[in-house]
Amino acid sequence: MKIKAEEIIRSRRKTISLEIKNDGRLVVRAPLKTPETLIKRAVEQKADWILKKQKEMLKRKRENPPKQWAEGEKFVFLGSEYTLTFSDSASKITAENGYLTVPAAYKDSAQTAIINWYKKEAKKVFSERVRFYAEKHNIKYTSLKTTSALTRWGSCSSKGGLCFTWRLVMAPIDMIDYVVVHELSHLSHLDHSHAFWNRVSELMPDYDLRRQWFKTHSYLLGKDYFAKERGG
Template sequence: MCVTIKIDEIICSRRKTLALQINSEGKLIVRAPYRMHQSFIEQFISQKKEWILAKQAQAITRHQSRQTLKHRYLPGEKFRFLGHDYPLCLVVASKEGKTRLAKKLRLCDQGFLMLEQYQHQAKKLFVEWYQNEAQVFFENQVKAYAEKHQLTYREIKVGHARKRWGSCSSQKNLNFSWRLMMAPIEVIDYVIVHELAHLAHLNHSAAFWYQVKQMMPDYAVHRQWLKSYGHQLELLE
């Protein structure tokens, strides 16, 4: 059966090459130079048909998965921390407004405890909680790995990055996404190792990957985990 590839959008610019992009919903976006003939674009798409269909199927599956991951911040709903799921428990204060819960949100053996009156701020509280945990976690883990492998860095920052789990600047500053706190520790450690290796190699050369492997021999397993499940490390509404 012949499958027709639908072009959802064509963006023309001063670029010199033709490029194809599959967005998060599986739509095909073509980026082409000005005045490029339509027949050339169609021929190029025909040559890349298998790649397009595979990427679209992957994007649609991820998009559907994200829809099922949406949070409503209700009692019993599970939230992930360091690769484990914990249920949300709402704590009701007494008529006098007293409660043993010192913080608006905290994690204990029972799960995440949140004061009921702050349920409308749930996402904000979770983001702040993950950020605080991430800052402490990364400072400790990065220091341990850096000392072990005799690497030096300047500063560690935790941010909201969605498309990059971590980064390393030429000034040796390290940045990490708080969303990583939902992943297993081994996966987070891989990102740390990846960015520390950039202190010596600001590229993805063979030398860079050799250093990553020296620091974490099984890094490929954790790298693949991020590729397969990284889209789940999110607080969706």
């Protein structure tokens, strides 16, 4: 069976890498002048791995279809799963006792209401966790923002500004802390050099275990099945 890359991205990198997207597409990243024959060979050599990963991604997609924002659907918050329910007596959205309870008045605009709730909760959680680690390790930052980024959990600017996607608030608090420490470490090292990872290790010795969690569980945080919100 022949396997073909749906997309080839050339850049000033030194090696060829293969990536299976959430929809099962194979994307190849290669150095600028890499011959097509070498790319084809790299794909052929990894054929078994590619097919395995594509099956995994497509299985995840089937098991996590786009949200319908309907009663009984499951939503994740701080690593725990909650069942969506609408209540005539609820005055605000809450996540308690296994239920994500939404006022019945929001039933026709549940997507907007729930995403706004996630964003509000994310701001509170990120502010608390960033403040905790910044004060503990005497790290200074200039600003903290919540974004709707789809491709990265957090980012750090050269001016000391920190950004985190609201989707991160679905992760367990230990994993949120890893992303917080990762970005705080960028305040002293704006790259991913050995010095940067040494800094991360100083602040969080078990960071690699938490980092690995994202490689196998990131799809649980809504990147696969949350439709991009309006105005996001």
